[in-house]
Amino acid sequence: MVRLFIAIPIELSEAGMAVYEDLEALGDLVRVPSTENLHLTLRFIGEVPNTFVEPIADTLTELHEEYNFESRLMELRGVSRFPSSRKKPARVVFLTLDEDSEHFIIDVSEKITAALEEMSPSIDRLDRNVVPHLTLARVKDQEKAANNIEKIMKKYEGQALGHVKADRIELIASTLTGGGAFYTTQHELELALPGDMGLDEA
Numbered sequence: 470m471v472r473l474f475i476a477i478p479i480e481l482s483e484a485g486m487a488v489y490e491d492l493e494a495l496g497d498l499v500r501v502p503s504t505e506n507l508h509l510t511l512r513f514i515g516e517v518p519n520t521f522v523e524p525i526a527d528t529l530t531e532l533h534e535e536y537n538f539e540s541r542l543m544e545l546r547g548v549s550r551f552p553s554s555r556k557k558p559a560r561v562v563f564l565t566l567d568e569d570s571e572h573f574i575i576d577v578s579e580k581i582t583a584a585l586e587e588m589s590p591s592i593d594r595l596d597r598n599v600v601p602h603l604t605l606a607r608v609k610d611q612e613k614a615a616n617n618i619e620k621i622m623k624k625y626e627g628q629a630l631g632h633v634k635a636d637r638i639e640l641i642a643s644t645l646t647g648g649g650a651f652y653t654t655q656h657e658l659e660l661a662l663p664g665d666m667g668l669d670e671a
Contacts, residue, residue: 470516472643473525473655475581476508477574479603482631485545485564491621492562492606498614499562499606506652509603511578511638512585514592521589526640526656528588529581533658538577538638540660543570545630548622549602558611559618563602564630574601577638603633636660 481489481504493501514525544567550559566574578599585592608614640656 471519471522472516472645473514473522473640474510474643475512475514475529475638475640476510477635477638479507479509479633479635480504481507482545482633484625484628484630485603485633488548488564488621488625488630489605491624492618495606495614495617498610498617499608500649501606502604502649506650507603507605508639508641509574509601509635511574511599512581514585517592521592522640522642522655524588525585528584529638529640529656529658532580532584533638533660536580537661538658539663540634540636541570541573541663542632543567543573543635544632545603547628547630548625550618550622555619558615559608560611561604561608562606562618562621563604566601566603570635571601573635575599 486504489501489504492499517525546565546567549563549565551561551563552559608618637660638658639654642653642655644651644653
């Protein structure tokens, strides 16, 4: 069995990295992914037989050939949290995106979900409630971290956090270890340049 998800890998902007470093400085109160593992999830698949990797990769390739997904710059709009209610301590801290980028993520995610459901009935119960976000930290000690997280959110409130590039989609295998998740890319799609219709040169 292999644990899979589909995502857009992200390299943080300078301002986004400042938020990341503030969260990282909280030490054992939170768990931050390595910067190499930062991504926008398009679809979490979960554990499937290893034999599913190739057909899922083929499905993604066919989907990209059909829709020609374009690369883009996405604006980081702010720092937020799950749950959003201040009545409960934060479990996850993340960066939000501009509205157009959110629509792009949701559209691509829905197309991927539909294609995977058609590919195999055994993965047809996928969660469709996609909330586009870039996770920076998962909170380990919610009570002790609460005040610090609120300070970080207030610090960056209303600030421009720069742009990040979405230029490829990856099928990723995730292996859970005592030191966190270890990712290996199983398949990669390079997104088209804006205006590129995928036509061969004459």
